[in-house]
Amino acid sequence: MKILICGQQGQVAQALQATLSGVGTLVVLGRDRLDLARPEHIRQQVRHIAPDLIINAAAHTAVDLAESEPELAFAINASGPGVLAEEAALLGAPLIHYSTDYVFDGSKPAPYNEADTPNPLGVYGKSKLAGEQAIAAAHAQHLILRTSWVYSSHGRNFLLTMQRLLQEKPELRVVADQIGAPTWAGSIARSTLALIERWQAGHAGAWGTYHLTNQGETSWFGFAQAIGNALREQGKPCAALLPIPSSDYPTPAARPSNSRLDCSRLQREWGVSQPDWQTALRECLAGQA
Template identity: 65%
Template sequence: MKILLTGESGQLARELLLELAGDAELVALGRSGMDLAQPSRIRQTVRRLRPDLIINSAAYTAVDQAEHEQAKAFAINGTAPGVLAEEADRLGAPLLHFSTDYVFDGKKAEPYTELDAPQPLSVYGASKLAGEQAIQAIGGQHLILRTSWVYSRHGRNFLLTMQRLLQERRSLDVVNDEHGAPTWAGHLAQATAALVRRWLNDGRFPTGLYHLTASGETSWYGFAQAIATHLHAQGRLRATLSPIASRNYPTPANRPANSRLSCLRLERDWGVRLPNWEAGLSECLANASAIDAGALAISRSA
């Protein structure tokens, strides 16, 4: 069984490589192996490799920069998933794709369900929604997992930025009126691998659109406080944190005030539920074994 994984160096792909090692032949590709901004390259690569499953964990994730690079964001987040879906359907292979809470406008008082109508506030959110719609329009076997606030010990994310700033600065202001569920890429990969293994074992692929985030909720300020607590325990905390309103921290892209996603449907249908976000953060920080070159050797770049 051959699995094609996109976004080879991304934080989620790195965790998926560890989780799926030994379950199938993994072919992990980055931009040099398959540039998602070039549909022809996507088609050529998929047709050459002929995978049994495609996992698209790659994305254009520079939320603010996307406001100035709309064409690039839509090419990678909107057009490429549709091309992957077409090629997967041509092979009779399922496609597993990751999307985002940013497809919603955040105005709902309760957590969003899969039945709520998307209304993105940003180019990034609109491009991710376009990718979802492109996949659904093909009609092949697919699983779209919307998640939120993903972080890990690798790449560029809120955890690593806060760890650096909390040790460099004397004071730090963090937005306190945007709420969601910080989701460790390790737990996200574990749940994804469980769904893939079910398909490998009994041939039943969990087709559809589902939400998958950590349990619980917090604000960006609450997330930063939890990170600061871990640093303080290690004697590495320097900065004092202060909460601020999002209107006092303007950014090029608008962000939803409510990024909470209800994950009850996935738990009901497939028995998958992630631990609380605080447990995820503790496990992430306690896991000192970063992916090294030896671990990445399980991938085969084509």
């Protein structure tokens, strides 16, 4: 099986490369070889490679920057995935695409399920929702996997930022009124592998949109506490943490206060579940050592 992975240096893309290495022939294209902002370039590359499966792990993920460059965000997050889906449909190849909790506004008091109506707050969420809609409109076999608060031992993310700041500063203020599930890129890659294996074995569930996060919930402050505790266990210095409201940390793009996603449908339809976020964090940190 030939698998095209769109994205090369991102957190999920790197985890996929490590996890799927034995599944088939991986063709991994970064932005220099597959630019999602260039539709005809996408078509040429996909038709040349003719993959059996396409996995799109590329995206414009700079949430605040997207507010000032909406055209680029929509090109990469909406138009590009739509073209990938159209080409996947022509090939008869499934498409796996990653989306986000930011398609919701966070006003629901309970975890969001796939039947809830999206209402994104900012450009990033709107562009990702438009990408979901473009993929669905192409009528390809597809899995849209919404995840949240992604981190890994590579790239730029909350885990690595906190590890650095907690060791550099005597005190750190972290938002405590946004709730979600920190999700390790390794868990996303493992779940993707499980989905591929079920599809290959003829045990695929329904195609469509699913939620995929590590289990449990916490705040950014709680996530920072867990990272700090791990540093202390290693005998490293750690700043004092102070919880603050979102209003004390204004950003160009508004964040949903509730990012919790109900992932039970993925378990029911595909038999795929994820570990709790604390277990996943320990696994990530153990691999980082």
